[in-house]
Amino acid sequence: MKTAISYRGIQTVFLDRDGVLNRKAPEGEYVSRWDLFHPLPGIEEALHRLNVAGIAVYVVTNQRGVALGLYTTRDVEHLHARLQEDLRAHDARVDGFFYCPHDKGVCDCRKPKTGLFEQARALHPEIDYATSLMVGDSVSDIEAGQRAGMRTIFIEGEPERQKPGADRGRTLADAVSTSLGAAVELILRDQ
Template sequence: MKNSSSHQLTAAFQNARYVFLDRDGVINRKPPEGEYIARWSEFQMLPGVEAAIADLNRSGRRVIVLTNQRGVALGRYTSADVETLHHRLQQRLAAHGARVDAFYYCPHDKDDCDCRKPKPGLFLQAFRDFPGSSPANSLVIGDSISDIEGARNLGIPAIFIQGDPATQKSGAEQASALADAVAVSLAEAVAQYL
């Protein structure tokens, strides 16, 4: 695995005006494999996330959340539930002087769409919605191989969030190798850079 050296982090952040954050495992504690976060009461913010997002906001970067929410296709919750949860998250962030500029989610099942990461649909939609954004001035921060592969496929620099080694998903080694930099958490990545 790569070290989470501040040099690698600095290089990844350098040109990034648009920071694409994965949600589960980056902003909030990721559920065990096969389980889903359906509502706000199940949503546990990871330490330092509000402050890290506020720092990104203050630095002039756009913060955009891209998340696979296959639980919708599986009937565990609805698109309205996802949107309600994101609204609650936005309120929580606002209380800390932070904001997400846009949320995009894929509600589809595996192999059913062009937007489930690592497919490019969510990224491409964001690039359309934010004129001036492009792979060259963006950065992906994610805790899954699908985040890092999605970034790589479009030529976007990527930081892999290792999280807790005890609950790391399969693919972590591969994601570390593929990423431009590795960090323990979003808070650590932003603190080391900014």
């Protein structure tokens, strides 16, 4: 496990959604409804710990299924609202959700580009990329965080559900973790 980097001073954590907060669908399938959203063990406690530590938490997620016509932006927003309800029941929260509904190559918000971070910072100008961290399970998550000047943690997912390039994401990341809960341990260890 790569853990040489310090997470002292982290004020904002950006999280990918599928594969970090919930079980990733098989390649080519999409988590488009609440009944398809299966939270990963321990996410509520991990988010609660970040909340208590005063660290802002934002979800940044590519949702290409919207561009493919498989579900709507309303479906994405409904799913995020249901997730927030579930988190509140566990005394946890996400401070904001930002998603890219576009297909590949047609926007500046689809990770590995940094537009989702820029959207978050436009609404929350206190966000400083130098004190931010990106946690994700794909190479595009890690590349996006690095392009914005953030520290990064790669989450090991189920091998059969990893996107192509996962090995590169693992190599590029500042640290590798088995879950969001384990990543939060790394983050809070240095606070």
